[in-house]
Amino acid sequence: xxxxxxxxxxxxxxxxxxxxxxxxxxxxxxxxxxxxxxxxxxxxxxxxxxxxxxxxxxxxxxxxxxxxxxxxxxxxxxxxxxxxxxxxxxxxxxxxxxxxxxxxxxxxxxxxxxxxxxxxxxxxxxxxxxxxxxxxxxxxxxxxxxxxxxxxxxxxxxxxxxxxxxxxxxxxxxxxxxxxxxxxxx
Amino acid sequence: xxxxxxxxxxxxxxxxxxxxxxxxxxxxxxxxxxxxxxxxxxxxxxxxxxxxxxxxxxxxxxxxxxxxxxxxxxxxxxxxxxxxxxxxxxxxxxxxxxxxxxxxxxxxxxxxxxxxxxxxxxxxxxxxxxxxxxxxxxxxxxxxxxxxxxxxxxxxxxxxxxxxxxxx
Numbered sequence: 304x305x306x307x308x309x310x311x312x313x314x315x316x317x318x319x320x321x322x323x324x325x326x327x328x329x330x331x332x333x334x335x336x337x338x339x340x341x342x343x344x345x346x347x348x349x350x351x352x353x354x355x356x357x358x359x360x361x362x363x364x365x366x367x368x369x370x371x372x373x374x375x376x377x378x379x380x381x382x383x384x385x386x387x388x389x390x391x392x393x394x395x396x397x398x399x400x401x402x403x404x405x406x407x408x409x410x411x412x413x414x415x416x417x418x419x420x421x422x423x424x425x426x427x428x429x430x431x432x433x434x435x436x437x438x439x440x441x442x443x444x445x446x447x448x449x450x451x452x453x454x455x456x457x458x459x460x461x462x463x464x465x466x467x468x469x470x471x472x473x474x475x476x477x478x479x480x481x482x483x484x485x486x487x488x489x
Numbered sequence: 490x491x492x493x494x495x496x497x498x499x500x501x502x503x504x505x506x507x508x509x510x511x512x513x514x515x516x517x518x519x520x521x522x523x524x525x526x527x528x529x530x531x532x533x534x535x536x537x538x539x540x541x542x543x544x545x546x547x548x549x550x551x552x553x554x555x556x557x558x559x560x561x562x563x564x565x566x567x568x569x570x571x572x573x574x575x576x577x578x579x580x581x582x583x584x585x586x587x588x589x590x591x592x593x594x595x596x597x598x599x600x601x602x603x604x605x606x607x608x609x610x611x612x613x614x615x616x617x618x619x620x621x622x623x624x625x626x627x628x629x630x631x632x633x634x635x636x637x638x639x640x641x642x643x644x645x646x647x648x649x650x651x652x653x654x655x656x657x
Contacts, residue, residue, distance in 0.1 A: 322519045322587065324512035329554050330519070333547040334526045341533060355525040366517055394518040419514050423554070438522075 312392025315370055324396070328422040335435065345432040352434070356441020364446040367393065379475045380404070382452065383411050386443065395419050410474035412459060413443075418469050426463050435463050440471055453477040520591045527592075527603060537601045545609035545624075552613020577650050579643040581611070582629070586639040602626045604639045611641055621646045 338348045367373075371389050376382040387399035397419065403412040420436050434440075440456035447454045453476040460466035530543045588603045604626030612624040622645045628637040 316515065320516035321513035322516050324514045326551070326555075327514045327519050327522065329551040330526070330547075331522060333550040334522070334529070336550060337526075337530070337543070337547055351529070355529065358528075359521045359525060363517075363521060394515045396512065396514050419512065 310388055312371070312389040312398070315389070315393045316396055319370070319393070321396070324419045325422060328420055328424075331420050331438070332424060335433075339430065339433075345430055349432075349434050349437050352437035353441040353444075356438035356443075357445035358441075359438070360442040360445020360447075361449050363394070363442060364449040367446065378408070379452070379478075380408055380411075382447070382450075383413070383473065386446075387413055390446075391415070410472060413471045413473060414460075415469040415471075418462070421463060424463060431464070434458050434461065436461070436469065443471070443473060447473075451479045451481055453479060516587075516590075519587075523588055523603075523606070524591070526606075537599055540601065541605035541626075544603065544605040545612070548606040548609020548611075549613040549616070550609075552610035552615075553617045554613075555610060556614045556617045577645045577647075579645075581641040581643070582638055583641075584631075584634075584638045585636065586626075589639055600628065602628055602639065604628075604641065607639075608641055611643065615643070615645075620649050622649065 335348070335352070338351055339345075342348050342351060367390060371385075371393060373385055373389060376385060383401045387401045391397055391399045391413075395418075397415065397417040399413040399415045401411055402414055405411070418436065420439070424435060426433060426435065437458075440458065444454055444456045455474045455476055457472045457474075458470070459472050460468055460470035462469055526547065527540075527544065530540055530547075534540045534543060586604050586607060588606055592603050594601050594603075608624040608626040612622060615622045615624070622643050624644075625642050627640050627642060629640050630637045
């Protein structure tokens, strides 16, 4: 198996253009507030954020592959590692920790201690059911789907809800075999 | 002791120390997010003016907070000019506005400018600082350049001008 590319996204992050993280988190906050006003139901907002994340994920994977020099990962474990160390670093400037693997290696947790989405955020009582960072789970799901992995991504811990870290559970549902999309006679 | 055994590290967001503001995320992360913001708002409106107004509102929410933070500490615009024709108009121009970097406006959307978001930020800042103004974003074609530059036009309200005249 060809060796996977860089083990850390530091060098890539240093070379891409960057913007102020506060502008980023305030813009995200403004968007979430718009959604809350428009959709009214917290549950609907969670869904919409996940959908937006998915839209981002399916496009973001292209940029990730183009800039990261990562060749194909041997297994899901390696993929999780690359997302945590290279993916998060490259786009958000933070790294995640991979932990809590289950016995057959199909689900694990990505743990974030630093999260640029939540600067200045506190959930009011009326929004306790909101997964504020739900866009992230959508991004991961969308990006992995583009590289043939169907996953389910859920929140386990959320600092905005009083936990001590952000923990995303990523569960591999199905590895879709890669195939050439067109038949010869078409 | 009060607070012992609580899971939350800080009981209130205001208790947190304010970051230095040197943290960064990649420009593409911002561009992806902004693109979703625009696309979402597009589904909520029937016309361009409405879309620009919604983006401006989103920007306003950012601007009002930015002022407190002086977020754009190191961002210098390409030029700030006083309007030549009107006393009360100021313009900020940028060759390639951050939010317009990866945006191309379809022909059928006319003069739509994503700079409305930035205009909203500027209006939010000025308003919170006690300088209410009407702020709009415009494309200005540049000779010899493929892409137009964006000008943010600031028009202060009369009350600001009267006050300034009194103070000046």
